[in-house]
Amino acid sequence: MTGTIRLTAAQAMFRWLAVQMTEEGERFIEGVWAIFGHGNVAGIGEALHGIGDKLPTWRGQNEQTMAHAAIAYAKTKRRRKAMAITSSIGPGATNMVTAAALAHVNRLPVLFIPGDVFANRRPDPVLQQIEDFDDGTVTVTDCFRPVSRYFDRITRPEHLLTVLPRAMQVMTDPANCGPVTLAFCQDVQAEAYDWPESFFESKTWRIRRPEPDPREVDDVVAVLKASSHPVIVAGGGVLYSGAEADLLAFAKAHNIPIVETQAGKGAIDWQERLNFGSPGVTGTDCGNKTAARADLILGVGTRFQDFTTGSWAIFSNPSRKLVSINLAGYDAAKHGAIPLVSDAKVALGRISTALGSHRFADPDFAARGAWFKATDAVIAGPGTPKPNFRPSDAQVIGAVQRISGPKTVAMCAAGTMPGALQVLWRSAAGGYHMEYGYSCMGYEVAGAFGIKLAAPEKEVVCFVGDGSYMMANSELATAVMLRVPFTIVLTDNRGYGCINRLQQECGGAEFNNMYKDCNIETQPEIDFVAHATSMGAYAVKAADIAQLETEIVSARSRDVPTVVVIDTEAETGAGIGGAWWDVAVPEVGTTEKLKEARAHYEANVARQRIN
Secondary structure, X not given: OOOEXXXXXXXXXXXXXXXXXXXXXXXXXXXXXXXXXXXXXOHHHHHHHHHHHHOOEEEOOOHHHHHHHHHHHHHHOOOOOEEEEEEOOOHHHHOOHHHHHHHHHOOOOEEEEEEEXXXXXXOOOOOOOOOOOOOOOOOHHHHHHHHOOEEEEEOOHHHHHHHHHHHHHHHOOXXXXXXXXXXXXXXXXOOEEEEEXXXXXXXXXXXXXXXXXXXXXXXXXXXXXHOOOEEEEEOHHHHHHOOHHHHHHHHHHHOOOEEEOOOOOOOOOOOOOOEOOOOOOOOOHHHHHHHHHOOEXXXXXXXXXXXXXXXXXXOOOOOOEEEEEEOOHHHHOHHHOEEEEOOHHHHHHHHHHHHOOOOOOOOOHHHHHHHHHHHHHHHOOOOOOOOOOOOOHHHHHHHHHHHOOOXXXXXXXXXXXXXXXXHHOOOOOOOEEEOOOOOOOOHHHHHHHHHHHHOOOOEEEEEEEHHHHHHOOOHHHHHHHHOOOOEEEEEEOOEOHHHHHHHHHOOOOOOOOEHHHOOOOOOOOOOHXXXXXXXXXXXXXXXXXXXXXXXXXXXXXXXXXXXXEEEOOOOXXXXXXXXXXXXXXXXXXXXXXXXXXXXXXXXXXXXXOOO
16 A cells, blocks of 8 residues: 655655656646746745755746747657746736637647735635626636636645646647646645655657548548549647658659648648748738649648638639648638547558659749749848848848758747748748747747757757737846847837737828827837847847848857847838738728728638638
């Protein structure tokens, strides 16, 4: 019979987490990000101090951004490892709700451990407690329920005996993977319990590879054989499955062109001739032409987000059929797709075997060649610029591209750059990290930090606009303290340039996006170099594209983050590629510009096909 060990609930939680292992023999939860307050400093804080390096603790500057770093870490690790984040109750907890939503949308594992009110209710209302006048069980952590794949509130120590295994099961389940929230009542954290010693025995968690139903394989093979011009849409599931080589072998064996979503970009090296770039709103010309021609769309590990599908207007072949290979039945059956619920690697092998030597007609390789020739001109350096010249975002991307190598990872999240990078960045295999499921402003700096923690051998280049940098930049100081180097390319166009362009495309007037169009007395002149320097980073303002290239190369020798600021123009965007996006235009308005925009909108709505 097993013995027992007396520990507080918080001590037991972290002792248990420290021995949950991957198949590679490493901790699944690599460590804990923590900002302490009254709701977690006494119980959780004492437990984390006591466990020491068996489960390391890192201090962040903001609960949301330290969670962003954890999410980027998990994504870079292809969901094979994760991190935990703890906060106090109240604002510390709600600061993490945005990050939980980001992880939920992107199907990424992260463990949120917010403190909570007293289970015994003696001191109610405790500092920062939200009180529901009609429900005494509600606390602020209920905000996490819709953005968590698994939510639980720990109101007794022994709850951990069942709660913790459930949490790990969710985070290691490839079909149900996502954020877990364990709201931990602050008095319960400190309560002792006699735990079975067997509870703390090391356990290895395997990431399973679900096999497909043979009948679904037969259905997919039948429609593939009946098609003439299929196209593969490669999503993030290709990367999480480790199916990059399998996808390329499948495409080559059967001569099928590939387009990559934001999450799937980098699965296949850009130089592969069957890689036609990106589809949809931020699509390449050759990718969207291929999508329009296709009579069968084979989605592999994608949720078919509206940017990927051009709001369901780019797959315009009247006879087209949709097939979706996905671990989640919910995603596999979207939009009337023929579902194949399976791990991507396994499914591709089964389909390829059934297809045998069957090959399809050549895709339009000439269109692919023409596309890259056209983009060469867009990303080229400006030559000898005129006075007061400001480069475009495309020219900034071109500068980074020219000095990048096989270990460079381009990353971003919001603003102009996600679209421009998807269209223009020529990614080596594994050279792209975009948070575009939630498109969360403020992810960039912390996300770059998390990528570098997960892959220290990589050169991480973070593209961030002035607006997103202003929203969340404080983990730059944390990266300095931990000596985690990466490079930030900060493009300053003096406002929210991409939304300003969208506002005008939708028939609106320029309003409240660029500083010049805001209701303010003084236009800000923000010294981003001084700001980054004050946090300990190396920072410099590049006078032109040539200096930008030089500074990025120089950054490789430093052991702290480097911030390179460059002024850019706000009007152009990517300058090439793209497709329509369904952003509703007002049906009634007084200006001709708005009326024209509405007519354009209605014409495109007529092209949509949702099943």
